[in-house]
Amino acid sequence: MNIVVFGLGALGVAFATFLKEDGHKVYGITKEKYLPYLKDKILKVEGIWGEHEAKLDGIYSSVDDIKENIDLILLTVKSYDTEKAVKEIKKIVSENTYVLVAQNGYGNYEIVSKEIGKEHTLLARVIFGSKVIKPGHVKITVNADDVRIGDPSRTIPEEEIIKIACAIKHAGIPASYDKNVYKTLWDKILYNSALNPLGALLECSYGTLAENKETKQVMDNIIEEIFTVAKAHNIELNWNSPEEYKKHFYENLIPPTKDHFPSMYYDIKEGKKTEIDALNGAIVKLAKEKGIKVPVNETVVNLLKTKEKLSLMNKTVS
Amino acid sequence: MNIVVFGLGALGVAFATFLKEDGHKVYGITKEKYLPYLKDKILKVEGIWGEHEAKLDGIYSSVDDIKENIDLILLTVKSYDTEKAVKEIKKIVSENTYVLVAQNGYGNYEIVSKEIGKEHTLLARVIFGSKVIKPGHVKITVNADDVRIGDPSRTIPEEEIIKIACAIKHAGIPASYDKNVYKTLWDKILYNSALNPLGALLECSYGTLAENKETKQVMDNIIEEIFTVAKAHNIELNWNSPEEYKKHFYENLIPPTKDHFPSMYYDIKEGKKTEIDALNGAIVKLAKEKGIKVPVNETVVNLLKTKEKLSLMNKTVS
Numbered sequence: 001m002n003i004v005v006f007g008l009g010a011l012g013v014a015f016a017t018f019l020k021e022d023g024h025k026v027y028g029i030t031k032e033k034y035l036p037y038l039k040d041k042i043l044k045v046e047g048i049w050g051e052h053e054a055k056l057d058g059i060y061s062s063v064d065d066i067k068e069n070i071d072l073i074l075l076t077v078k079s080y081d082t083e084k085a086v087k088e089i090k091k092i093v094s095e096n097t098y099v100l101v102a103q104n105g106y107g108n109y110e111i112v113s114k115e116i117g118k119e120h121t122l123l124a125r126v127i128f129g130s131k132v133i134k135p136g137h138v139k140i141t142v143n144a145d146d147v148r149i150g151d152p153s154r155t156i157p158e159e160e161i162i163k164i165a166c167a168i169k170h171a172g173i174p175a176s177y178d179k180n181v182y183k184t185l186w187d188k189i190l191y192n193s194a195l196n197p198l199g200a201l202l203e204c205s206y207g208t209l210a211e212n213k214e215t216k217q218v219m220d221n222i223i224e225e226i227f228t229v230a231k232a233h234n235i236e237l238n239w240n241s242p243e244e245y246k247k248h249f250y251e252n253l254i255p256p257t258k259d260h261f262p263s264m265y266y267d268i269k270e271g272k273k274t275e276i277d278a279l280n281g282a283i284v285k286l287a288k289e290k291g292i293k294v295p296v297n298e299t300v301v302n303l304l305k306t307k308e309k310l311s312l313m314n315k316t317v318s
Numbered sequence: 319m320n321i322v323v324f325g326l327g328a329l330g331v332a333f334a335t336f337l338k339e340d341g342h343k344v345y346g347i348t349k350e351k352y353l354p355y356l357k358d359k360i361l362k363v364e365g366i367w368g369e370h371e372a373k374l375d376g377i378y379s380s381v382d383d384i385k386e387n388i389d390l391i392l393l394t395v396k397s398y399d400t401e402k403a404v405k406e407i408k409k410i411v412s413e414n415t416y417v418l419v420a421q422n423g424y425g426n427y428e429i430v431s432k433e434i435g436k437e438h439t440l441l442a443r444v445i446f447g448s449k450v451i452k453p454g455h456v457k458i459t460v461n462a463d464d465v466r467i468g469d470p471s472r473t474i475p476e477e478e479i480i481k482i483a484c485a486i487k488h489a490g491i492p493a494s495y496d497k498n499v500y501k502t503l504w505d506k507i508l509y510n511s512a513l514n515p516l517g518a519l520l521e522c523s524y525g526t527l528a529e530n531k532e533t534k535q536v537m538d539n540i541i542e543e544i545f546t547v548a549k550a551h552n553i554e555l556n557w558n559s560p561e562e563y564k565k566h567f568y569e570n571l572i573p574p575t576k577d578h579f580p581s582m583y584y585d586i587k588e589g590k591k592t593e594i595d596a597l598n599g600a601i602v603k604l605a606k607e608k609g610i611k612v613p614v615n616e617t618v619v620n621l622l623k624t625k626e627k628l629s630l631m632n633k634t635v636s
Contacts, residue, residue, distance in 0.1 A: 201519065202624050212627065214620035221613065295539065295613035302532035303621070306520050309530065 001167065002070050004029060004063070004092065006085055007077035008038070010130035011102060013138045015074050015173065017043040020054035022171035025068070029088070030135075032061040037135035046133075047140035049172060063092045072164060073099045075112065079278035082108045086115045093120055098156070098164060100149065102126050105278025106189055106286070109152060109182075118153040122161060125184045128173075146174045150181025183238045190226055190237075190245060191253060192262070193279045193297070194219040197304040200264035200274065207258030210250055220246060221296040222280065229283050232290040268308055271315025276304050319485065320388050322347060322381070322410065324403055325395035326356070328448035329420060331456045333392050333491065335361040338372035340489035345384055346377040347406070348453075353379055355453035364451075365458035367490060381410045390482060391417045393430065397596035400426045404433045411438055416474070416482060418467065420444050423596025424507055424604070427470060427500075436471035440479060443496070443503045464492045468499030501556045508544055508555075508563060509571060510580070511597045511615070512537040515622040518582035518592065525576030528568055538564060539614040540598065547601050550608040586626055589633025594622050 001024045005016040008030040020026040020043070030038065038059045045052040058065065070092050077085045082103065089099060093116050101109045102124040113121040129142040149165045161177050168175040178184050195206050198215055202208075209215040220242075227242045229235075239245040267274045280297045287294040319342045323334040326348040338344040338361070348356065356377045363370040376383065388410050395403045400421065407417060411434050419427045420442040431439035443466040447459040467483045479495055486493040496502050513524050516533055520526075527533040538560075545560045547553075557563040585592045598615045605612040 198621075201621060202628065204624075204628060208628070212624050214623045214627075218617055218620045221617070296617050299536055299539070299614050299617045302536045303516075303519060305532045306522075306530050309532075310520065310522060310526070 001025070001072055002068050003027070004066060004070050004073045004089075006063075006073055006075050006089060007081070008034065008043070008059070008136065009076060009078070010132050010138050011126055012074065012076035013043050013132070013136060014045055014128075014130050014140060015076060015102070015168070016056060017045045017052050017054045018171040018173050019168070020056055021052055022167075024167070024171075025057050026054075027066055028056050028059040029063060030059060030061060034135045035059065035061055042136065044137040045140060046138075047130075048143065049140050052172070063088050066092055069094055070097050072167075073097060075099055075101050075103060075108070077103070078273070079103050079105050079108050079275050080273055082111050086112050090116055098122055098160070100124050100164065102147070103278075104188070104192065104275050106186075106282035107278050109185075113153065118151075118155050121151075121153075122149060122156065122164065123152055123181050123185060124149045125178070125181060125188055127188060143174060146176040148178035148181050148184045149175060150178040150184075152182040180238075183236055186230065186235065186237050189279060189282075190223060191249065193226060193283060194222050194249065196262035196264040196274075197276060197280055197300045199262040200268050201300070201303055201307060203265060204261070205258060206254055206260050206262070210254045210258070216250075218296060218300070219249075222300065223249070225287070225294040225297050226283055229286045229290070229292060229294060232292055233286055264304070268311045271311050273312070274304065274308050276301055276308070280304075319343070319390055320386050321345070322384060322388050322391045324381075324391055324393050324407060325399070326352065326361070326377070326454065327394060327396065328450050328456050329444055330392065330394035331361050331450070331454060332363055332446075332448050332458060333394060333420070333486070334374060335363045335370050335372045336489040336491050337486070338374055339370055340485075342485070342489075343375050343386070344372075345388075346374050347381060348377060348379060350379040352453045353377065360454065362455040363458060364456075365448075366461065367458050370490070381406050384410055387412055388415050390485075391415060393417055393419050393421060393426070395421070396591070397421050397423050397426050397593050398591055400429050404430050408434055416440055416478070418442050418482065420465070421596070422506070422510065422593050424504075424600035425596050427503075431471065436469075436473050439469075439471075440467060440474065440482065441470055441499050441503060442467045442493075443499060443506055445506060446491075461492060464494040466496035466499050466502045467493060468496040468502075470500040498556075501554055504548065504553065504555050507597060507600075508541060509567065511544060511601060512540050512567065514580035514582040514592075515594060515598055515618045517580040518586050519618070519621055519625060521583060522579070523576060524572055524578050524580070528572045528576070534568075536614060536618070537567075540618065541567070543605070543612040543615050544601055547604045547608070547610060547612060550610055551604055582622070586629045589629050591630070592622065592626050594619055594626070598622075 003026045005012045006029045008028045041056045100122045109123045125148040127144040130138045165175045165177045224242045264274045280301045283297045322345045323330045324347045326346045359374045418440045427441045445463050446461040449457045483493045483495045542560045582592045598619045601615045
């Protein structure tokens with residue numbers, strides 16, 4: 001396949017390295033400022049999946065340099081860059097191109113499928129942990145589950161989706177076809193929305209948030225508000241009630257990750273932008289569309305955004 | 319007068335020093351752990367009201383050592399110690415004793431007047447800034463307004479209240495009689511509830527909180543919820559609507575204090591307990607009594623309490 005990985009961050013480098021290593025033609029798109037570090041086009045992966053290295057067929061800051069017909073585009077930018085990325089991607093989408101949205105949170109699939117067409121857009125729920133060591137070099141730290149790939153709109157033939165999932169799996173990244181990928185993604189939205197902003201605000205681990213009755217109450221409220229919003233939008237979740245999800249959340253999901261700090265915590269520590277707008281921020285937006293009140297999510301978003309701003313300011317000052 | 323100052327913290331030391339200097343007989347009650355530092359019974363005040371020093375007639379950890387008839391007891395402990403203090407105080411309240419509740423937040427006057435009787439209980443709204451330099455030695459940093467003294471229950475003769483206000487004023491602490499002291503106290507509750515927990519959570523100044531649209535929205539919500547709760551409890555405020563108060567808050571109250579960080583910020587930094595239960599925590603409790611939802615105050619309380627706990631834990635560890 002001819003593949004473009006759009007966004008060479010923690011996830012993008014992992015996908016690009018494995019896919020290139022497996023014999024595909026792979027181009028990478030990254031921000032202009034990272035190009036000087038990637039002149040040799042060599043990407044590296046280390047960590048739980050072993051050491052890997054691959055030389056891409058091209059690394060550019062724009063798709064204008066790509067002249068070939070592209071079969072698959074992996075969208076791996078942070079969700080606050082999706083709008084911008086999709087305008088670029090559109091230029092290289094032809095009749096047989098699929099765009100695989102491999103990002104966090106709500107809104108990315110919606111933006112891409114609207115702009116590029118449902119018949120070209122696939123969704124992935126990615127849940128392995130990858131950390132940038134330096135530009136083009138990442139470390140895989142943990143894998144919670146397969147990359148789940150599917151088509152929320154059910155317009156793309158299943159065999160086409162399975163072919164893509166198999167290619168990724170064959171390259172060395174555990175992946176599988178998921179008929180209900182949208183529900184699977186929402187599971188991650190629930191999990192991240194409950195934990196990430198509170199862990200970042202209070203600078204503590206998932207375990208601390210769950211053990212402590214005050215933060216547990218806030219997380220319960222966040223989850224309940226998300227269920228209300230999902231229902232109003234006819235978004236199907238994997239759970240019949242907030243109670244059912246909360247039981248799963250506290251009994252099965254928290255214990256194995258109790259020492260983790262959320263990525264949002266590290267983003268803020270490093271003076272980076274967070275993906276709050278694709279998590280609790282998206283819930284607030286969806287609630288407003290239906291005239292629903294989600295005061296707990298809204299308060300958490302407002303506090304997190306302020307902390308993010310103050311941390312960005314400190315970064316600029318120091 | 320024979321006076322007992324119950325609680326020799328930032329406010330108590332200031333009151334005790336000035337009243338003793340002015341010729342009253344003054345006893346101080348403090349925690350056992352501070353007694354070794356106060357063996358010479360000498361208290362000191364510095365700052366905007368000049369340098370003052372006075373030797374009290376006794377400093378004890380219990381009222382059992384006080385044998386005289388007491389005219390006035392100033393209650394100056396932190397609000398989380400009020401329940402315990404009032405049990406002690408009760409022992410030395412005789413027919414002609416007044417207890418002046420000079421604390422922060424909601425609930426202190428209510429506890430004291432219930433236990434000791436409305437006919438013995440006066441309320442003060444204290445709004446000068448005092449900082450402990452070391453046990454028995456404080457610095458007055460700022461004075462926003464007179465100490466306002468009154469009787470919310472209107473059972474104590476006005477001339478008695480005026481006598482006490484005059485004694486305090488004569489001693490050198492600006493003070494005056496306030497017929498509507500309860501409304502005046504609620505003004506401070508509004509101000510502190512909007513600013514203190516957010517400044518402590520986000521570690522920023524009042525000005526930053528007011529300039530930033532996200533925190534401004536949270537403060538607006540906190541204020542609106544307090545107005546709803548006050549209305550349900552028939553608590554009269556100085557303002558007809560949240561809008562009227564917010565205008566005053568942002569236009570008149572914030573600008574002169576914009577560089578201030580709340581005391582709660584310093585409490586948490588120093589690993590101390592905060593007075594959140596007498597501010598937003600009291601709002602949550604009052605709301606529950608009437609079956610009203612105050613999700614923004616509740617979320618802020620939960621987050622602040624967690625931060626407080628984590629900071630106390632760090633203090634114990636280090």
